[in-house]
Amino acid sequence: VVALILSDVIGDPLDLIASGPTVRSDSKPEEVWAIFDRYKLSDSLPSSVKEVLSKTRPHYGETKDHVLNVVIGSNTIALECASRKAVELGLRPVILSPGVCGDVRFVSQLYGLLSRFACSPEKDPPPELAAEILQLGPEVGVESWDLCRTMNMLVEERKEGWGATCLLAGGEPTVQLTGKGRGGRNQELALRVGLELSSSEVKSGAVFLSGGTDGQDGPTEAAGAVTDGELMEETTSQGLDINGFLTNNDSFTFFSQLSEGRRLLMPGLTGTNVMDVHVMLLPPSPQTDLQ
Template sequence: MRFMPHWYILEKTSATGRFRIAPIVHWPLLKTCSDKEETPMNAEHSVTLKEVFLEAVTACSPRTLLPPLIESSRDCIRIAGHSLGNNPLHVFGSGKAAVSMANSLYTALGKRIAGGTLVSPEESPTLPPNLRHFTGDHPIPTERSYRAGQVMMQAMKSLLPSDRFVYLLSGGSSALMEIPAPPFSISDIAIATKLLFEAGLPIADTNMVRIHLSRLKGGGLSKQIRAKGIVLVMSDVLDSPLSVIGSAPLWPVKRNYNACVDLLRNNGLWPALPANIRSFLTKSPEEEPLSFAIPHEIVADNRTMLYAVRAALEDRKVPVRIVSDHLDGEAADVGHGIAGLALNVSESLKDGEKLALLFSGETTVTVKGNGTGGRCQELALAALAELQGNPAITLFTAGSDGRDGPTDAAGAVADHRIWIKSQEIGLFSEKFLAQNDSYHFFQSTGGLINTGPTGINLLDIVIALIQR
């Protein structure tokens, strides 16, 4: 069902606290700014919004956020309020932000880092001395992910009870390192992971299944550790549940095999799973004792990024309204809804007024075609179809990690310029949406946003900039 653009708004539901598309009853008075000389924004909004995005990335980087958490004196090292003694620390980490977090930690502690191991998607990153690095693959785990998981488990298992460690956890860890539970191979895990992603399941459901198939996840890694330490987390999951972020390698998670089977059956995935996975889950293996809980501290989440974007826009004298910090659902539906909201707000503004609507979260894409794209690009393409080239609105959406799905782009921009280009070269958004091929649409029209890896992973940002 298409949303009527002038009659819908994103509204928070009382039952779940999440946002849904709902009929507009009343739009509150908006604070606007009509002084053109006071705002340096110009017609090339997409360029300015990319600058805003990158400025927010810098504000949310580990080199900005970690130093205030670290106290290093002759007698003691304290991180996020936790005393870790005065001996050199062992540093471990996994995820898209692991390397940048480790480099920031080294800047503060220097030679007080004894050594450690990192796993990230980067091929040849710049590392602090004494740290080893292993490259894993994302979003589908491979043999490199298996190797990285083995090395990480062995490294942490070798710690002595007297040692102290810091683990740097961020999004992407689920795929970057893995040790399948017997009798699975990494190929079995890859097949299951691909099925889960293509079904468009929420990340909490996807990671629940992954945990049941892994020796590493759901606290599996912490079972190998005798030393004490803490985990610093950059969260890529809404509400930051520790049982979901990175599939919880150091946080104990109780398995529920019946719930896992029901989830897979209800979403039509059961018949496509490898036979050994189906057999394993239905036999409900005896639950092992849970590992002890290692203290976790959330360093940043999607709200951190959202507020940094707001600050960057306000620095440019652009009025801002945060609409949702909990965006989820099917990417195309959300794109239609946000565009409809922007069209409605546009009609309420006077000439010369402007407003930026902000959203943050993580949508999903149920793959039905054989194209290429990511959730941000899919959202932008659906919004473009709804906006129909409206010159008053620019929609910018990007993944904070700099990579949207299995593509080299961070996201896409939908505006009048992209619409006109698509019409000139005969590209129709509906056709590309049907094939889940948003990447090639925006590649052809010049709408891709390319930033490269950002060193953080704090979900996605959507900016709808309205200029009358």
Template sequence: MSEKSDQHRSLLENVVDNIVDGEFFDPDLPGILSSFQTEGRIWVLGAGKASFEMAKEAEGYFGSQIKDGMVIAPQSSRELNQVQVFKGAHPYPDDDSVSASYELWELAKKIPEEDTVVFLLSGGASSLFCIPAGGIEIEEYRKTFELLLNSGASIEQINVVRKHLSETAGGRLGQLLKEHKLISIILSDVPGDKPEVIGSGPSVPDPSTFKEAFQILKQFKLWDDVPHSVRIHLSKGMHGDSPETPKPETSNWKKHEVNVISGAGMLAENVGSYLSNQGFNVQVSKEAYHADVKEVSKRICSDAVSILSKKSDMTPPAALVYYGESTVDVKGEGKGGRNQELALNAAISIEGQHSISLLSFATDGIDGPTDAAGAIINSGTTLQARKNKLEPENFLQKNDSYHFHKQMDTMLKTGATGNNLMDLQVILVG
């Protein structure tokens, strides 16, 4: 590795450390909560990868106003003073998720109508707060979403199906609490920041339908592969034999309020400011990307190479910052996640270029069903791999980016960060 690549890697590791430490993202939850009228008793409910941290801040703000509460998070080893913490699984639900979801649902049912409910939602809630619809076993539900997550479907499409297979999603919690004052604080982890998409929208009305869920499974050629119980349930829904999710036009929930925090954009801007202070000419993407991982990688690498070839207005040293959520159409039997896959694609694309390094990072610290958070590569990564008798293209074909990065020492591991703000890419040039 060259001296410049070493410098780039050190700087990109500093970016990651700052994100993990919360230096680049402070949503000011107390400030947001102060904008709502919250008199009387408060009940705090929540689900998602950031639900523990959000509930901790809510406890600090409301104090003795809190009557009771419960959140479902990926880890339950930590405790709060007034809010119970239950464990669920991600990216696929398990028995813990279902058990915790029943507990939260039963708690919600006993909240008096005169009390206020604060619902704290963040990414990962689709799996953590999940009760499969009647007749669908948890393993059948898991299989359905393993197929969908590997199909190349977008998160919005995946969550349309989730909302019609889970008893908690698609506004059903909102419907349960329709007479209550319900304040939903939603930390977005999806492009577009639509509240009905984030965490499959438990507390907000859902415009999607059973028919759309069916069409998505057909579009990705999964209808014949999903379990029979799933097909039966969706068919019943399309024929009106299972109730639809509550719709925006008929859900007159007058006492409900929603605040969506667009965390990824804020994070990207703060990363850009940090890199500017390090002497880089910086460009931050104006909006979240949402496309196939190969397309995202191609765009990012093209932008970087155009700086070197002087086809861009930017000059080295330059830093480009992107955020969003890519999709991966998994064909191979390997191991990886979309950030590791993006980084491997990029390493092949920039092979032999001068002084380019890239970070691709899952801000929750969990990239796919692996213990990695992403990867840091440079324009010499694949050259070195070939010297080591490794063929990067073979790893890519098998969707085995995890083992490529493990062998090349380009893997990034942080553990769970407690945030979930989409994926972040930073590419340094020169």
């Protein structure tokens, strides 16, 4: 048996992707029974379920020798492909992480900090900025070593003059629902990153994109949106209440009304899903002599 697997789960755990039909589960019957007991469902279970859970299975977590599981699509693979495309376009790719998760409010803050770090007008990025990044990153699924590696590469770019950088990441952040508007995590993340870029004292010139690889972000026709540091000025000039849209989780309506929807990412359904992809284009360092 050969299973060709498309992963839409952070970390690509084979037993969780599509419920892992060709992988033995690590869950034990007593753990399942405990959940049923907690919610007082044990007595109402069908006899077929009780029969399966009562069987002894001594080899949990093992896959039969005649089964070959192959991950042919994942967020990591998507980021690697995007990295190669960035090189073709003359950009310097830096992959941050395929495991970004957690509240979009904190994810947007991380991207704002990384933009400030990469585009700092000072010779060396402030150490307190690096400390903030290292503190916030693990809260949104980005390991400290990935953050250090990324910051080191961004510093090298400044010193060696690589030109424009393409920062890549992916995963599945979450949104705290406070309203009843139309939107999705990608559009709300893009909106919040736009606010971060707009609020920076020094406009970095960074451009940010967040999109779902399935082509649909939430119950909308868009996959995501593109934003930059001009977002707030553009919003104000068109009389839109950006905070009101955020409170109502109405990011799709916001981007639809802003500049006739030109910032929306509308590729159509792709027929696949390897979570979300985040792209932040960072302009060349403002420093001309960093030696």
